[in-house]
Every structure is written in C-alpha cells, then in structure tokens.
Amino acid sequence: MLKNIRNDFPLLSSTNRAKPLVYLDSAATTQKPRQVIDAVSSFYESNNANVHRGIYQLSEQATKSYENVRKSVADFIGTADPRSIIFTSGTTESINLVAYAWGRKNLKPRDEILITEMEHHSNIVPWQLTTRETGANLRYIPILKNGTLDLSDPEKYFTKKTKLVSIIHQSNVFGTINPVKQIIDYAKSVGAITIVDAAQSVPHANINVEELGCDFLAFSGHKMLAPTGIGVLYGKTKILEEMIPFLGGGEMISSVSMESATWNEIPYKFEAGTPKIAQVIGLGAAIEYLNKIGMDDVQKHGQDLLKYALISLSNIPELTIYGDSTNRGAVISFNVDNVHPHDLAQFLDQDGIAVRAGHHCAQPIMTKLGLSSTTRASFYLYNTKKEIDALCESIVKTKNIFSI
Amino acid sequence: MDDFRDLYQQVILDHNQNPRHFHSMDNATHEADGHNPLCGDQIKVYLFVEDNLIKDISFEGSGCAISKASSSLMTTTLIGKTTDEATKLFEEYQTLITTGKGDTKTLGKLAVMSGVHKFPARVKCAILSWHTLKNALNNKNETAITE
Numbered sequence: 001m002l003k004n005i006r007n008d009f010p011l012l013s014s015t016n017r018a019k020p021l022v023y024l025d026s027a028a029t030t031q032k033p034r035q036v037i038d039a040v041s042s043f044y045e046s047n048n049a050n051v052h053r054g055i056y057q058l059s060e061q062a063t064k065s066y067e068n069v070r071k072s073v074a075d076f077i078g079t080a081d082p083r084s085i086i087f088t089s090g091t092t093e094s095i096n097l098v099a100y101a102w103g104r105k106n107l108k109p110r111d112e113i114l115i116t117e118m119e120h121h122s123n124i125v126p127w128q129l130t131t132r133e134t135g136a137n138l139r140y141i142p143i144l145k146n147g148t149l150d151l152s153d154p155e156k157y158f159t160k161k162t163k164l165v166s167i168i169h170q171s172n173v174f175g176t177i178n179p180v181k182q183i184i185d186y187a188k189s190v191g192a193i194t195i196v197d198a199a200q201s202v203p204h205a206n207i208n209v210e211e212l213g214c215d216f217l218a219f220s221g222h223k224m225l226a227p228t229g230i231g232v233l234y235g236k237t238k239i240l241e242e243m244i245p246f247l248g249g250g251e252m253i254s255s256v257s258m259e260s261a262t263w264n265e266i267p268y269k270f271e272a273g274t275p276k277i278a279q280v281i282g283l284g285a286a287i288e289y290l291n292k293i294g295m296d297d298v299q300k301h302g303q304d305l306l307k308y309a310l311i312s313l314s315n316i317p318e319l320t321i322y323g324d325s326t327n328r329g330a331v332i333s334f335n336v337d338n339v340h341p342h343d344l345a346q347f348l349d350q351d352g353i354a355v356r357a358g359h360h361c362a363q364p365i366m367t368k369l370g371l372s373s374t375t376r377a378s379f380y381l382y383n384t385k386k387e388i389d390a391l392c393e394s395i396v397k398t399k400n401i402f403s404i
Numbered sequence: 405m406d407d408f409r410d411l412y413q414q415v416i417l418d419h420n421q422n423p424r425h426f427h428s429m430d431n432a433t434h435e436a437d438g439h440n441p442l443c444g445d446q447i448k449v450y451l452f453v454e455d456n457l458i459k460d461i462s463f464e465g466s467g468c469a470i471s472k473a474s475s476s477l478m479t480t481t482l483i484g485k486t487t488d489e490a491t492k493l494f495e496e497y498q499t500l501i502t503t504g505k506g507d508t509k510t511l512g513k514l515a516v517m518s519g520v521h522k523f524p525a526r527v528k529c530a531i532l533s534w535h536t537l538k539n540a541l542n543n544k545n546e547t548a549i550t551e
C-alpha cells in the first residue's frame with residue numbers, strides 16, 4: 001500500500017455532506033495533488049507568457065517548460081520522439097482529431113471502421129459522424145456476458161475492408177483490460193490503422209506505445225492527477241505527417257497568404273491557436289508525481305484495492321458485480337437488489353461517499369447486458385482499504401432501509 | 405441530514421416498495437411512454453378518461469425510488485380529477501419540486517415530494533411521470549424525455 005500520500009491531496013481531507021470525504025469516482029476524474037496545483041499557480045505567478053512567439057525571456061522560458069512536458073509525456077508512454085505527442089483538450093478531442101484528419105481523408109464508401117461494444121461514447125459517436133461523411137461502415141466486436149470481448153472469430157471482423165480499428169484499453173464500466181496487443185496484431189494483418197483509447201489505462205499502469213505497436217493512443221490528463229482541459233494524442237510521426245490539419249488558425253501554419261496557407265510541421269500542425277499552456281505545465285507536474293511513486297507501485301496499489309473490494313463486496317449477498325474478467329483495473333460496477341443505483345448513490349453521498357451511478361457514457365454496452373444503470377466505484381493511488389470498508393458498510397445500511 | 409430525510413420520507417419509501425396502480429390497462433383511452441436516458445428510468449402511463457374525467461390511471465416501468473414514488477402518488481392523486489385539474493396540478497407540482505413552495509391544500513399527498521428541490525439532480529426523476537402524463541393527455545405519441 002502507498003503510504004503518506006493522502007496529505008498531498010488537499011481535497012481529500014475535506015468533507016462531503018459533513019462527513020469525511022470518501023472519493024471513489026477517480027475513473028470520472030481524479031483529485032489533484034498539491035504539486036500539480038502549485039505548478040499551475042506558480043506558472044501564472046511567475047512564468048506566464050504565450051509560447052513559441054515572444055522574443056523575450058519570459059516567453060522563452062514558458063516555451064521551454066511547455067516543450068519539456070512534451071518530452072516527459074513521450075517518455076511516460078515509451079516513445080523517443082516528442083513530435084509524436086499532440087496536446088489536445090482530452091481523449092474526446094484526440095479521437096475526434098483522428099476521425100477528422102485521418103478518417104475523412106482516407107476512408108471510402110464501404111470501407112470498415114471496427115470498434116467494440118465496450119466503447120465509451122467518445123469512441124463511438126466520432127465514428128458514426130465519420131461514416132456519414134465518408135460512406136464507410138461501422139462494425140462492432142461483440143462483448144460477452146462476463147464483460148470481455150468475444151474474439152473467438154477474428155476473421156469475421158478483421159477483413160480486407162477493415163481500414164481503421166479503435167479500441168478501448170480498459171473499460172470504464174467493468175474495468176476489463178482488453179488484449180489490445182492481440183487486437184492490434186489482427187488489425188495489422190489486414191493493414192488497418194489502430195487507435196487505443198487509453199483514458200482508463202495510462203493513469204494506472206506502464207503503457208508503452210512501441211510495445212503495443214498502435215498507430216495512435218489517446219488519453220486525458222484529468223484522469224491522472226492533471227488539470228482538466230488537457231489531453232494527449234500520440235501518433236506515429238509518419239502518419240501524422242500525411243494527415244490533413246484538424247483545426248485551422250495560428251500556430252498550425254508555416255505561412256499564410258490571402259489565398260492559402262502551408263502547414264507547420266508536426267506536432268504544431270495539430271495545435272492551432274494559443275495552446276493550453278498552464279494545463280500542460282500541470283500535466284508535467286502530474287507525470288513527475290506519478291514517476292516519483294513509480295507506475296509499477298501505482299498499479300500494484302490499484303490491484304490490491306481492487307482485490308480487497310471484490311472480496312468485500314461479494315460478501316454482500318444482495319449485491320451483483322458486473323464483469324468478471326481476470327485481467328481488470330480498479331473499477332467495479334454493481335447493483336444491489338431492490339435499490340436503484342441513483343438511490344444508492346444518494347444514500348452513500350449522505351455518508352460522505354462519492355460514487356457514480358448511471359450508464360457511464362457507455363449506453364451500447366449497458367443495453368447489450370440488459371442493464372439500465374449501475375453504481376460504479378473506482379479507486380486510485382490515494383484510496384485506502386478503510387474507505388472500501390466504509391463503502392460496504394454504507395451499502396449494507398442502505399440495503400436494510402430499502403428492504404423494510 | 406434533515407434535507408435528506410425530507411427527500412426519502414417514509415411515505416416515499418413506502419410508495420417505492422408498494423407502488424399503487426402499478427399495472428397496465430387494457431381499456432386505456434390514453435397512454436404514453438417516458439424515458440430518462442441518464443438513469444435509464446422507463447415508464448408507461450395509462451389513463452381511462454370519460455367526459456374529461458380521469459376515471460382510472462395506472463403506470464408500469466422501472467426507476468429510482470423518487471421516480472417510482474412520484475408516479476405512484478400521481479396516480480392516487482389524479483383519480484377522479486378532471487383533465488383540466490390534472491394540468492393545473494402539474495404546474496403546481498412542478499413549482500413544488502423546483503422551489504419547495506406550493507399550496508399544500510391543492511397538492512394534497514403530493515406535498516411530500518417538496519424535499520426534492522434541495523437535490524437538483526433528482527428533479528428530473530420526480531417529474532418524469534408527470535411529463536409522460538401530459539403527453540398521454542395530449543395524445544402525443546412521442547416518448548417524454550427528461551434528462
């Protein structure tokens with residue numbers, strides 16, 4: 001277990017409905033350590049300037065800090081080339097960027113985009129929009145009742161028509177960690193481009209893009225201790241170079257005439273306008289914080305909590321846990337007999353416990369499993385076993401109120 | 405804590421557990437579906453109306469305690485009322501759950517729902533059945549959606 005880190009998180013010592021806060025919704029967004037908060041405020045206090053254009057020391061410094069974060073992001077996900085790192089506003093924008101700047105240019109009628117039934121809406125809707133524009137078709141790798149993908153018949157889904165495969169690495173509903181390496185290999189064997197939605201995996205484990213072999217990888221800073229409004233798109237430089245721009249404006253051009261413009265080199269071609277400078281600085285501090293602890297220990301802590309929670313929750317007979325993948329992350333979706341998830345979440349809230357209730361932005365998977373909503377508890381490096389005990393206690397209390 | 409007790413009053417828990425008029429209706433003159441995609445709540449409201457009088461009303465579906473209790477209370481309140489009275493009550497009820505204010509005499513049993521206004525995220529749960537009712541009365545075929 002990780003020790004002495006809770007004090008780094010100012011919000012964790014606050015209260016929720018006058019009870020000590022038990023924050024179990026890190027899959028939605030994580031709390032921020034003092035180090036990240038300080039990095040952002042100290043940037044505004046002593047280093048704030050626009051980047052890439054000022055001929056003065058302050059701007060040069062800001063540019064340097066900003067570009068250093070690009071290097072540490074590259075390092076963090078195991079790539080040597082910082083030009084493959086594009087700063088976006090989050091996973092959603094990262095996926096939309098590929099859908100627009102790669103998809104619209106390269107997909108033709110009857111080409112196939114392959115995703116899975118497990119996706120977050122942010123890896124479904126951009127492709128639905130792309131199919132409308134290009135005439136390509138959207139196909140889904142099905143999910144089994146136990147919350148894992150059905151990969152029993154790969155030839156059925158990976159065909160000559162498959163041009164792009166975009167998959168969720170770790171499910172935000174069931175915690176299932178998908179065999180992305182295997183899926184990427186299938187995709188490569190038919191010559192398809194691959195995208196990994198790593199919003200739930202990069203915060204929790206060592207992810208190495210070179211080992212995975214994916215063409216793109218998307219994640220969000222706010223789910224890994226960094227501020228909101230900052231995310232990353234990793235892309236292989238060769239592919240990025242061939243892509244059309246996403247947004248047009250300043251920064252992304254090399255020259256502009258009245259009639260036309262030429263594009264800046266990557267990654268700047270995809271970073272139109274004044275970038276999210278302070279958020280990038282915050283992301284840099286978050287990565288530094290995670291590196292100091294070590295991602296192996298972060299992962300181990302998550303797995304320890306997950307095992308403990310799975311055992312504790314299974315001890316409540318009226319409680320059903322959804323998904324039983326052996327390879328899973330620190331997220332648990334469940335329901336309690338005769339208590340609607342919204343009521344349960346409201347009762348837990350009364351005991352200071354923050355969980356999520358609803359469809360978790362993944363309606364297709366819920367429909368497939370015949371669920372209208374679930375309660376979801378998710379854990380991160382600052383959570384403790386004591387908090388899981390509090391969760392179980394509060395669930396039992398609520399269950400008793402509803403069964404009188 | 406008191407706000408919370410107001411929200412989950414015994415009456416509400418009771419209506420959740422033992423919803424009144426909780427069944428379909430074969431001879432309904434009006435019916436409509438309601439759906440709250442965010443929580444997955446799903447409801448169907450049936451009415452038997454004669455000479456503008458609500459002679460019978462029932463509902464089916466699944467939802468949280470707040471939505472189920474509000475549907476159940478709605479059915480017990482509206483039996484024997486005219487459709488005009490139902491429309492007026494809808495407005496009165498809407499004010500109650502968004503502001504906590506209202507005339508307890510007109511609202512009757514519905515007054516127990518006043519605690520909802522302290523929990524803005526739950527207003528949509530408390531109003532779904534009433535939007536569905538309105539659609540049923542107006543013979544609208546579209547599904548009422550609250551989010």
Ligand SMILES: Cc1ncc(COP(=O)(O)O)c(C=O)c1O
Pocket residue numbers: 027028089090091092093120122123168170171172197199200220361
């Ligand atoms: C698996 C997954 N993908 C994508 C997203 C979208 O991330 P963001 O809202 O930060 O763009 C989320 C966030 O909930 C997620 O869990």
